[in-house]
Amino acid sequence: MIASTPPTPYYAVIFTSIRTEVGEGYEATAGRMADLAKEQPGYLGVESARNEMGITVSYWKDLESIKKWKQNTEHLIAQASGRNKWYQQYMTRVCLVERDYEF
Amino acid sequence: MIASTPPTPYYAVIFTSIRTEVGEGYEATAGRMADLAKEQPGYLGVESARNEMGITVSYWKDLESIKKWKQNTEHLIAQASGRNKWYQQYMTRVCLVERDYEF
Numbered sequence: 476m477i478a479s480t481p482p483t484p485y486y487a488v489i490f491t492s493i494r495t496e497v498g499e500g501y502e503a504t505a506g507r508m509a510d511l512a513k514e515q516p517g518y519l520g521v522e523s524a525r526n527e528m529g530i531t532v533s534y535w536k537d538l539e540s541i542k543k544w545k546q547n548t549e550h551l552i553a554q555a556s557g558r559n560k561w562y563q564q565y566m567t568r569v570c571l572v573e574r575d576y577e578f
Numbered sequence: 579m580i581a582s583t584p585p586t587p588y589y590a591v592i593f594t595s596i597r598t599e600v601g602e603g604y605e606a607t608a609g610r611m612a613d614l615a616k617e618q619p620g621y622l623g624v625e626s627a628r629n630e631m632g633i634t635v636s637y638w639k640d641l642e643s644i645k646k647w648k649q650n651t652e653h654l655i656a657q658a659s660g661r662n663k664w665y666q667q668y669m670t671r672v673c674l675v676e677r678d679y680e681f
Contacts (some may be wrong), residue, residue: 525629572671577669
């Protein structure tokens with residue numbers, strides 16, 4: 476679903492990734508991280524799609540919210556598993572959303 | 579493929595969409611727009627994934643490049659077809675990429 480975000484400005488974290496062939500634990504952890512993110516202060520929504528590559532965009536009120544989520548203990552463990560097992564390559568981009576328009 | 583972008587800052591356009599069931603002409607136009615975007619001044623790369631929803635993120639040098647691409651005549655026609663035929667709903671977000679880190 477397209478995230479229903481507040482008026483700009485707000486922040487987006489674009490996470491693009493290429494998976495390994497290791498699937499073990501991935502779906503459970505991804506689901507848990509999605510649930511946990513929703514509970515964080517400043518969380519505004521998420522959008523996700525995957526075929527050959529995955530793109531997950533999460534939306535946040537400010538940089539402080541993003542920094543806290545990045546350093547969340549359970550999330551740090553998941554990030555380490557991601558690097559060790561599930562992702563061949565990824566890129567994270569932290570962005571200020573200046574304008575948006577919808578149809 | 580994960581886009582190889584220059585050092586920050588640069589711009590991202592996050593385009594998230596839900597398709598209709600109309601497929602006619604979509605693939606050809608999407609392919610043509612991807613090729614045409616690559617020829618535009620200030621274009622830096624693109625990433626795209628789709629399952630239930632589609633997310634395409636294109637990267638640009640500056641706001642001026644984004645504005646010119648948005649107003650490109652062939653692109654304007656494709657955008658109108660998108661609203662008339664292919665998309666139930668979409669959101670476009672124009673963002674300043676402040677930081678990025680990769681694995």
